[in-house]
Amino acid sequence: MRTPSAGRARTPVDPTMRNGEPLLRVDGLSLSYRKGDGRLPVLDQIRFDVQEREFLALVGPSGCGKTTLLKLIAGLVQPTAGEIHLGGKRVKRPSRNVGFVFQEPTLMGWRTVEANVTLPLELDGGNRKRAREEAQALLDLVRLTGFEDVYPAQLSGGMAQRVALARALVHDPQLLLLDEPFGALDALTRERMGRELLRIWQARRKTVVMVTHSVPEAVLLADRVLVLGPRPASIIAEVPVNLPRPRTEGMQETPACSQVARRVREALEQVGLQ
Amino acid sequence: MGRKQLTRIGLTLISFGVFLAVWQAVVHLGGYPAFILPPPQAVAQRLVSLVASGTLWRHVQVTLKEILAGLALGAVSATVLGYLLAHSPVAERLLTPYIVASQSVPTVAIAPLLVIWFGTGLLSKVLVCALIVFFPILVNTVVGLRSVSQNLRDLMRTLQANRWQMLWMLEVPAALPTLLAGLKVGATLAVIGAVVGEFVASDRGVGYLLKQGQQLYDTPLIFVGIGTLVVMAQALYGIVALAERGLLRWQKH
Numbered sequence: 001m002r003t004p005s006a007g008r009a010r011t012p013v014d015p016t017m018r019n020g021e022p023l024l025r026v027d028g029l030s031l032s033y034r035k036g037d038g039r040l041p042v043l044d045q046i047r048f049d050v051q052e053r054e055f056l057a058l059v060g061p062s063g064c065g066k067t068t069l070l071k072l073i074a075g076l077v078q079p080t081a082g083e084i085h086l087g088g089k090r091v092k093r094p095s096r097n098v099g100f101v102f103q104e105p106t107l108m109g110w111r112t113v114e115a116n117v118t119l120p121l122e123l124d125g126g127n128r129k130r131a132r133e134e135a136q137a138l139l140d141l142v143r144l145t146g147f148e149d150v151y152p153a154q155l156s157g158g159m160a161q162r163v164a165l166a167r168a169l170v171h172d173p174q175l176l177l178l179d180e181p182f183g184a185l186d187a188l189t190r191e192r193m194g195r196e197l198l199r200i201w202q203a204r205r206k207t208v209v210m211v212t213h214s215v216p217e218a219v220l221l222a223d224r225v226l227v228l229g230p231r232p233a234s235i236i237a238e239v240p241v242n243l244p245r246p247r248t249e250g251m252q253e254t255p256a257c258s259q260v261a262r263r264v265r266e267a268l269e270q271v272g273l274q
Numbered sequence: 275m276g277r278k279q280l281t282r283i284g285l286t287l288i289s290f291g292v293f294l295a296v297w298q299a300v301v302h303l304g305g306y307p308a309f310i311l312p313p314p315q316a317v318a319q320r321l322v323s324l325v326a327s328g329t330l331w332r333h334v335q336v337t338l339k340e341i342l343a344g345l346a347l348g349a350v351s352a353t354v355l356g357y358l359l360a361h362s363p364v365a366e367r368l369l370t371p372y373i374v375a376s377q378s379v380p381t382v383a384i385a386p387l388l389v390i391w392f393g394t395g396l397l398s399k400v401l402v403c404a405l406i407v408f409f410p411i412l413v414n415t416v417v418g419l420r421s422v423s424q425n426l427r428d429l430m431r432t433l434q435a436n437r438w439q440m441l442w443m444l445e446v447p448a449a450l451p452t453l454l455a456g457l458k459v460g461a462t463l464a465v466i467g468a469v470v471g472e473f474v475a476s477d478r479g480v481g482y483l484l485k486q487g488q489q490l491y492d493t494p495l496i497f498v499g500i501g502t503l504v505v506m507a508q509a510l511y512g513i514v515a516l517a518e519r520g521l522l523r524w525q526k527h
Contacts, residue, residue, distance in 0.1 A: 071428070074432050075432070076428050076431060076432065094431040094432045094433075095434065096432070096433060098432055099432075100432050102425045102429070106425040106426055108426065108444070108447070108448075109525070110447040110448075110522075110524045111524075119433070119443075122443075123430075123433045123434070123435050123443070151524045153524065171433070
């Protein structure tokens with residue numbers, strides 16, 4: 001990075017203008033499943049880059065393979081063709097460089113909130129006291145201070161997703177993958193969680209790839225929105241979101257914002273959606 | 275002791291009292307001889323004499339040893355095989371037909387064979403017990419392991435958990451509720467297994483006492499034997515249930 005101050009007070013720049021290697025490079029990625037005699041194509045020639053500290057949103061019809069794309073980036077699924085590079089290294093297997101948040105709150109019911117958050121550090125065999133401190137800092141960040149010793153069964157959906165977010169951040173991964181993290185929540189909670197995520201992202205500035213169904217959510221949070229087509233999915237549009245940061249919810253009513261949203265919707269309409 | 279607990283104990287005592295009263299009434303009104311249906315106090319006397327002489331405890335110890343060894347053997351082998359079946363489709367395809375087929379043969383029918391092969395001692399009874407508890411625990415192990423959420427498996431993989439961490443930090447705790455349910459069923463079945471083994475061939479154990487009672491028309495002895503088995507099964511079930519309550523506290527919120 002050329003500008004040392006970029007981390008603290010990042011000015012709203014077009015991330016594609018940055019020099020150097022992108023943090024994530026997805027190159028000619030295709031995936032198909034064997035089905036009977038033939039093959040069922042899921043992803044077709046997906047190609048995109050994500051710069052460090054960029055927030056990328058993926059929107060597209062349900063079942064188009066967005067979740068699969070995230071799993072490929074995480075190294076959980078192997079592509080049929082193409083390559084993925086994360087931090088300059090080719091992704092061949094799951095790695096601790098990513099933090100994953102699933103659509104359903106995927107917590108371990110037998111662990112307390114705190115123990116769920118410290119899990120990634122425990123698996124690495126780190127110092128327990130340090131792990132607890134890290135967890136505490138993140139629980140403060142997601143505003144769950146005081147819930148350390150509670151079991152997940154007692155949490156609401158939104159709270160559980162905040163724990164999952166804290167867990168995804170605790171081992172300080174290079175890349176955060178969010179798979180419709182608020183998809184299973186009710187509309188009101190969802191909106192509030194969008195605001196929370198914005199605040200958390202502004203505090204931590206992680207590189208994020210987020211799958212979402214909600215166009216307003218994508219526009220409010222992301223630097224760039226990629227629109228995927230129906231199966232086999234390819235990228236049909238790329239919409240930069242040139243809104244200044246730090247963003248606030250009030251921006252959603254501004255003309256600039258509605259214009260971006262309209263462009264995303266138009267792209268989705270092209271493929272017969274919305 | 276809380277008020278609720280007192281009420282519960284009170285209710286249990288009342289229901290037991292009613293049971294004894296009905297029993298007494300049936301004996302009295304039916305005018306049955308003691309060798310057909312002994313009155314409660316005859317059974318109580320027999321119980322006291324068996325306890326006082328140490329006879330009952332001696333036989334209970336034998337049966338208890340068979341049950342615990344059989345339960346341990348059956349549970350461990352069923353859990354290990356269940357893990358294999360849940361993780362290897364090949365193993366599942368190869369072994370499932372035999373496992374299912376083995377279940378259509380009643381264990382009671384195999385017991386005489388086991389006595390011929392392994393003698394009339396402890397081993398043949400332990401094996402009957404193990405066989406009888408094997409299947410329910412196996413099924414529960416497989417179901418429990420299959421129910422582990424794919425997302426949690428994926429999460430553990432992205433965190434590069436090794437096989438042991440996968441087992442101890444995810445699979446065991448996630449499958450534990452189902453595993454313990456299987457063990458509860460197994461614990462009561464083990465009592466049946468031990469008695470079946472003793473019926474076939476034995477010179478000691480609670481099942482042996484029952485056989486003695488039948489041959490000597492010592493009906494009170496049979497009643498004491500049955501009661502003893504009920505208490506043993508209840509106690510075993512209770513121990514597993516207690517362990518369950520301690521281990522699965524996280525569910526009860």
